[in-house]
Amino acid sequence: MKVLFTGFEPFGGESTNPSAVAVEQICLLxxxxxxxxxxxxxxxxxxxxxxxxxxxISSWQPDLVxxxxxxxxxxxxxxxQVAINLLEARIPDNSGWQPSGEPIIATGPAAYFSTLPLxxxxxxxxxxxxxxxxxxxxxxxxxxxxxxxxxxxxxxxxSCRGGFIxxxxxxxxxxxxxxxxxMSVAVVVQALLEIVRCCQQYSxxxxxxxxxLD
Amino acid sequence: MKVLFTGFEPFGGESTNPSAVAVEQICLLxxxxxxxxxxxxxxxxxxxxxxxxxxxISSWQPDLVxxxxxxxxxxxxxxxQVAINLLEARIPDNSGWQPSGEPIIATGPAAYFSTLPLxxxxxxxxxxxxxxxxxxxxxxxxxxxxxxxxxxxxxxxxSCRGGFIxxxxxxxxxxxxxxxxxMSVAVVVQALLEIVRCCQQYSxxxxxxxxxLD
Amino acid sequence: MKVLFTGFEPFGGESTNPSAVAVEQICLLxxxxxxxxxxxxxxxxxxxxxxxxxxxISSWQPDLVxxxxxxxxxxxxxxxQVAINLLEARIPDNSGWQPSGEPIIATGPAAYFSTLPLxxxxxxxxxxxxxxxxxxxxxxxxxxxxxxxxxxxxxxxxSCRGGFIxxxxxxxxxxxxxxxxxMSVAVVVQALLEIVRCCQQYSxxxxxxxxxLD
Amino acid sequence: MKVLFTGFEPFGGESTNPSAVAVEQICLLxxxxxxxxxxxxxxxxxxxxxxxxxxxISSWQPDLVxxxxxxxxxxxxxxxQVAINLLEARIPDNSGWQPSGEPIIATGPAAYFSTLPLxxxxxxxxxxxxxxxxxxxxxxxxxxxxxxxxxxxxxxxxSCRGGFIxxxxxxxxxxxxxxxxxMSVAVVVQALLEIVRCCQQYSxxxxxxxxxLD
Numbered sequence: 091m092k093v094l095f096t097g098f099e100p101f102g103g104e105s106t107n108p109s110a111v112a113v114e115q116i117c118l119l120x121x122x123x124x125x126x127x128x129x130x131x132x133x134x135x136x137x138x139x140x141x142x143x144x145x146x147i148s149s150w151q152p153d154l155v156x157x158x159x160x161x162x163x164x165x166x167x168x169x170x171q172v173a174i175n176l177l178e179a180r181i182p183d184n185s186g187w188q189p190s191g192e193p194i195i196a197t198g199p200a201a202y203f204s205t206l207p208l209x210x211x212x213x214x215x216x217x218x219x220x221x222x223x224x225x226x227x228x229x230x231x232x233x234x235x236x237x238x239x240x241x242x243x244x245x246x247x248x249s250c251r252g253g254f255i256x257x258x259x260x261x262x263x264x265x266x267x268x269x270x271x272x273m274s275v276a277v278v279v280q281a282l283l284e285i286v287r288c289c290q291q292y293s294x295x296x297x298x299x300x301x302x303l304d
Numbered sequence: 305m306k307v308l309f310t311g312f313e314p315f316g317g318e319s320t321n322p323s324a325v326a327v328e329q330i331c332l333l334x335x336x337x338x339x340x341x342x343x344x345x346x347x348x349x350x351x352x353x354x355x356x357x358x359x360x361i362s363s364w365q366p367d368l369v370x371x372x373x374x375x376x377x378x379x380x381x382x383x384x385q386v387a388i389n390l391l392e393a394r395i396p397d398n399s400g401w402q403p404s405g406e407p408i409i410a411t412g413p414a415a416y417f418s419t420l421p422l423x424x425x426x427x428x429x430x431x432x433x434x435x436x437x438x439x440x441x442x443x444x445x446x447x448x449x450x451x452x453x454x455x456x457x458x459x460x461x462x463s464c465r466g467g468f469i470x471x472x473x474x475x476x477x478x479x480x481x482x483x484x485x486x487m488s489v490a491v492v493v494q495a496l497l498e499i500v501r502c503c504q505q506y507s508x509x510x511x512x513x514x515x516x517l518d
Numbered sequence: 519m520k521v522l523f524t525g526f527e528p529f530g531g532e533s534t535n536p537s538a539v540a541v542e543q544i545c546l547l548x549x550x551x552x553x554x555x556x557x558x559x560x561x562x563x564x565x566x567x568x569x570x571x572x573x574x575i576s577s578w579q580p581d582l583v584x585x586x587x588x589x590x591x592x593x594x595x596x597x598x599q600v601a602i603n604l605l606e607a608r609i610p611d612n613s614g615w616q617p618s619g620e621p622i623i624a625t626g627p628a629a630y631f632s633t634l635p636l637x638x639x640x641x642x643x644x645x646x647x648x649x650x651x652x653x654x655x656x657x658x659x660x661x662x663x664x665x666x667x668x669x670x671x672x673x674x675x676x677s678c679r680g681g682f683i684x685x686x687x688x689x690x691x692x693x694x695x696x697x698x699x700x701m702s703v704a705v706v707v708q709a710l711l712e713i714v715r716c717c718q719q720y721s722x723x724x725x726x727x728x729x730x731l732d
Numbered sequence: 733m734k735v736l737f738t739g740f741e742p743f744g745g746e747s748t749n750p751s752a753v754a755v756e757q758i759c760l761l762x763x764x765x766x767x768x769x770x771x772x773x774x775x776x777x778x779x780x781x782x783x784x785x786x787x788x789i790s791s792w793q794p795d796l797v798x799x800x801x802x803x804x805x806x807x808x809x810x811x812x813q814v815a816i817n818l819l820e821a822r823i824p825d826n827s828g829w830q831p832s833g834e835p836i837i838a839t840g841p842a843a844y845f846s847t848l849p850l851x852x853x854x855x856x857x858x859x860x861x862x863x864x865x866x867x868x869x870x871x872x873x874x875x876x877x878x879x880x881x882x883x884x885x886x887x888x889x890x891s892c893r894g895g896f897i898x899x900x901x902x903x904x905x906x907x908x909x910x911x912x913x914x915m916s917v918a919v920v921v922q923a924l925l926e927i928v929r930c931c932q933q934y935s936x937x938x939x940x941x942x943x944x945l946d
Binding site for chain 2: 102159160161162164168171172174175176178179180181188190191199200201202203209226227228229230231233256295297298299300301302303304
Binding site: 530592600602603604606608609616627629631637655659684725726727730731732 | 868942944
């Protein structure tokens with residue numbers, strides 16, 4: 091199983107992005123038996139992030155694509171269930187583009203669902219003592235747009251699964267902010283390892299109660 | 305302009321539902337010039353709520369459908385941008401059904417976007433001193449399912465707009481819970497009135513910066 | 519029973535202060551039988567707020583002093599249990615003074631407890647459907663300092679009770695802030711009325727479970 | 733410098749207490765030059781926790797006492813500024829005692845302030861990338877009571893400093909709870925080490941802006 095991790099460059103005034111740190115760290119570890127992995131660091135740009143990722147997918151032909159991004163303030167690993175076809179940038183992306191109220195792909199569907207076994211992953215992380223939830227919004231910024239474009243791209247392919255995972259600030263990032271939750275990169279790396287193992291083990295998701303009332 | 309409001313019966317152990325109270329109260333007021341309105345109280349059931357609403361739409365032929373629901377814990381009026389094709393019930397609905405991981409409509413698209421002028425409404429409510437945001441998840445329970453089924457139904461019609469609006473607990477509900485935000489019904493009723501006025505005034509939404517990073 | 523309410527002028531960039539609005543509104547209502555009330559609006563200044571309040575107490579000789587202040591972001595009426603002998607100003611007060619790490623009264627005790635029947639008030643507000651809690655920190659700004667100086671002043675008097683009550687933003691204030699909780703002034707005024715009634719009825723507090731683990 | 737750490741046994745349905753884990757782990761490390769340290773694990777009981785600690789202080793004669801406790805839900809290291817003379821137990825302690833509205837020490841002052849250099853510690857932790865704040869309430873449960881009794885005990889001694897530090901859930905604890913913040917024990921242990929170093933370096937606290945408005 092060939093696994094492509096993507097992480098992002100810093101944005102929003104930060105000097106680091108935990109997603110880049112985590113995917114680079116995990117790729118320094120020996121992968122589980124039967125797994126090859128590589129990490130790709132993407133710019134926080136609506137268009138170029140997807141183009142670079144798609145090039146890598148085309149050339150390397152991964153079986154699994156795990157896009158990782160920072161969700162500043164969230165206290166747990168967030169498994170994104172859905173990406174929506176909407177560009178709504180509260181701040182400009184790193185190329186200076188600030189789209190508002192536009193579709194990501196004009197002819198695309200309103201949304202795509204993650205093709206990862208999210209409930210199996212949630213169960214596995216909880217069993218390993220890692221805070222995790224399934225999230226029903228990936229926002230409307232570059233993370234959501236990358237997830238949407240990934241799933242749009244994969245929808246035309248037969249056998250590659252993919253999804254997006256939001257991770258908290260590192261303790262170092264949170265140290266300068268009032269009341270911000272954080273997670274050590276070591277915990278994030280362990281989470282990513284468990285996610286890869288889960289995707290090896292589960293071709294179909296498990297059944298489990300979940301959801302949010304609102 | 306004929307306006308159909310829907311509210312919900314109580315659920316989750318509550319004895320009231322502010323959405324029912326608010327839509328019944330506004331329909332006791334004289335509507336703005338050119339507007340007729342009526343309120344329909346729906347059961348908190350995935351299927352029957354939509355069936356009852358669709359019957360009312362078919363018979364009364366409204367121009368605007370505003371579905372209202374309680375979002376316990378949110379501090380502001382939440383204008384829902386999108387409904388997703390997913391049933392994921394953390395608790396059973398009031399008929400005892402607890403679907404998990406199923407689509408709402410097996411042949412339906414992954415999501416529908418609200419057809420209300422959300423940014424115009426947000427601006428109008430803020431100008432009137434009413435806390436408001438645009439939300440990118442309506443959850444995965446009956447509220448999301450009703451919104452999805454509404455927009456699916458309206459997608460086959462030419463001229464009726466619709467969407468979903470989440471409202472906070474009332475102060476009475478919040479009084480028994482630790483640290484729960486609330487909003488007086490009078491403020492909610494004023495918000496609904498402004499939303500109707502906005503929909504009269506704006507056939508197209510305005511441009512405005514917004515969105516969430518994650 | 520003579521009741522002195524105090525409220526504050528706006529601070530921190532706000533154009534209103536809900537505490538001033540609420541205490542002025544309640545004093546326009548007819549007081550309960552046996553009650554006289556008046557409102558005093560104080561500057562958001564560590565020293566002058568207390569001096570003005572103490573002058574008013576000396577001249578009018580109230581039996582009950584209820585100091586009210588804005589706690590932006592809190593979702594409920596907060597009955598303050600304790601004021602601490604510490605000046606720690608995150609921003610300058612409205613006179614430009616920004617003390618840090620100093621005692622309020624150099625020879626004073628480390629803290630004073632409210633002399634209001636807080637648990638009786640909490641029960642009464644909850645019975646009336648008003649969100650309320652007992653809080654164990656009034657912060658370290660002018661609100662805490664006024665409460666401390668009030669209780670220091672009253673400690674030398676035999677029969678006047680007093681305390682501090684934090685109230686949320688108004689909806690109008692919260693409308694311009696992301697995710698801020700609010701409470702309508704009408705609800706706050708009703709809360710103040712119930713607090714006065716409670717203080718008439720209870721010379722001693724009731725017994726009730728409460729507290730916070732941390 | 734002899735440093736006594738105290739941690740607590742589990743309570744409130746938890747099977748571990750991160751404060752016990754952290755203080756035991758740090759005492760397995762070689763202390764900084766000039767420092768001796770030991771850890772004492774205390775029962776979550778209002779009276780016996782203090783008695784055991786005081787015995788250890790009397791026999792070992794530490795120069796610094798750092799009491800550590802779990803603050804479930806807080807995202808950062810919390811340096812407690814003040815302990816109040818109040819027992820208000822939301823749940824019984826581990827001996828089954830649930831006091832309410834009583835003083836800890838009937839003849840004691842209303843509060844004691846920490847004698848640790850809190851602003852220096854805050855600065856040091858932030859410089860080391862560890863999320864931290866100064867807190868103005870240690871709650872009303874066993875943590876506050878231990879801190880109060882520690883400072884009461886130390887107030888009669890000339891040269892021993894002491895205070896209380898709240899720490900977050902571990903990731904393992906947070907994994908079973910919705911939306912709970914956490915901190916890895918390794919980060920907590922690093923924080924405790926920096927706190928000891930700070931107390932070695934600073935006999936007086938530094939000046940720095942801080943505080944909370946409410």
